[in-house]
Amino acid sequence: MKLRFPMAVLAAMSLFAGLGAPLSAEETASPGRVINLSSPAKVPVQFAAPAEIVQEIAKPAVATDADADFSTLDAAVAAQTATIDDEELNCLAIGVYYESKGEPLAGQLAVADVILNRTTSGRFPASVCGVLTQRGQFSFVKGGRLPDVDTSRPAWKTAVAIARIATQDLWDSPAEGALFFHARRVSPKWNHTRVASLGNHVFYR
Incomplete structure (x- = not known):
């Protein structure tokens, strides 16, 4: 049986995975612009409620006859x-x-x-x-x-x-x-x- 994750859930999970990674100098600076790396700007981020994500992932996949895996x-x-x-x-x-x-x-x-x-x-x-x-x-x-x-x-x-x-x-x-x-x-x-x-x-x- 194949488990299908909705795209919105995968996007939210990717967002969580990316939050903990530090930005490189190439990612934070652009030509002609000075960035104060010691005091990074605070950017408001909208988080999906963890409970909602878990609930979405836990939804059973819609089964079709072609997906069915019968034991007998x-x-x-x-x-x-x-x-x-x-x-x-x-x-x-x-x-x-x-x-x-x-x-x-x-x-x-x-x-x-x-x-x-x-x-x-x-x-x-x-x-x-x-x-x-x-x-x-x-x-x-x-x-x-x-x-x-x-x-x-x-x-x-x-x-x-x-x-x-x-x-x-x-x-x-x-x-x-x-x-x-x-x-x-x-x-x-x-x-x-x-x-x-x-x-x-x-x-x-």
Whole structure:
């Protein structure tokens, strides 16, 4: 978590740091001007009340999801909202829900990351919705349309949380760089590099 100090506080702290340092002759004299160093002029200085400075520094930094440092994936999931902000997030949550609901959270996150990895691979459509509706890729998609979801189910709320975590890169993927996965019950003859086995799925890049 990054601690951010307001600029006014840093300026005040710099002022305090500079008060105790003696001025050099170069700093106190200018050409054609005589300075009495034995009796320095008294310059009124406005000090910020120390209590105010301490209070300002003690204010907690404003946290964003991107700043959050979660101790576990469970904690990251619990911190997410169940609201949907846009179509891409909705499509990703639907993909996670139908491909991995009931799986361990790490397995659900790996599924989400496979979908996102495809959007940037150059080998698949460039959008999440396009990846999911690409013909012959996901068995739960019929006729190029994503099915409806019962949004009252806890599994849907988890899918939305996982979609948020994957989209914002809040947790490292346990299947880094994977572009493909299949259920354990099948054994396709793929010429891909296996990177992880999570829950009921095996992942490849």
